Amino acid sequence: MNVETALQRLKEKGYKRTKQRERIVEIFVQQDQYIAAKDILKTIQEDFPGVSYDTIYRNLYLLTEEEILETTELGGEKHFRLGCETHGHHHHFICTTCGKTKPIEFCPMNSINENLKGYDVENHKFEIYGKCPQCH
Amino acid sequence: MNVETALQRLKEKGYKRTKQRERIVEIFVQQDQYIAAKDILKTIQEDFPGVSYDTIYRNLYLLTEEEILETTELGGEKHFRLGCETHGHHHHFICTTCGKTKPIEFCPMNSINENLKGYDVENHKFEIYGKCPQCH
DNA sequence: TCAAAAAATAATAATGATTACGATTTAAAT
């Protein structure tokens, strides 16, 4: 996913193209890893000193809603990353030091033969945490 | 796991037996589900009106540290439940309405044949979210 | 091009979970 594709998708839904929004998407395209809201804020303030958390969160949630970003909880705070649609549905190894990820193609839901009759499955999470080769 | 076993295990580590701690463990033994810190506080205040969050969190973390409780993040807040050691290592279906869980014996790590050479795996999470039969 | 309308932003305040701290109390060991 590149910046233009993402913004194009937003435009189709009637969302406007703003410099801040553009920059946020750009950051995610550049950094292929999970990033916390506060780090997005820090980075974007280099270009737009005035941005507020309101702008950050509003856009992060919008981008997640539009399936441009994926989100997960790391160490008590939400982290976001560009959704990598090339692989279709998949999971991640997540480095607990740098936040970089490695796609895991295997999905445990395909292997579930537990009896979940009567249970309404809405969602699932499978994540492996540890140190990537660089941080190891 | 019952209350005595849990407190005994703490005693062996030199931790004291207090009425508050005892009551906290008791709540988890009685309720077989994930509970948020604030709900533990509310319940325990029926018996000990003065308890503070400090006491709650200190004990929740201690009990988790000692592997008496398990923890997960639900809707932005930490939830705790009694670790059910009867099943050995396992995962959970978690009801997003009431917090009750159903053990899932299957562990995806046993089925991982992705190449994680060079990656130091520390931990993993596999959780299925949805509605249990009662909340459905 | 220009004006209007909708959307987005900035600045700031509020909320809610979690953590921290100093004074006091309590458990348990001698």
Add this chain to the structure above:
DNA sequence: ATTTAAATCGTAATCATTATTATTTTTTGA
């Protein structure tokens, strides 16, 4: 019974997240 470390209470501080209101910016289309 005394001592001492651990635990608690009461309260304040912190930190992520959400909300609010006034202002600014995009976009659209006359």
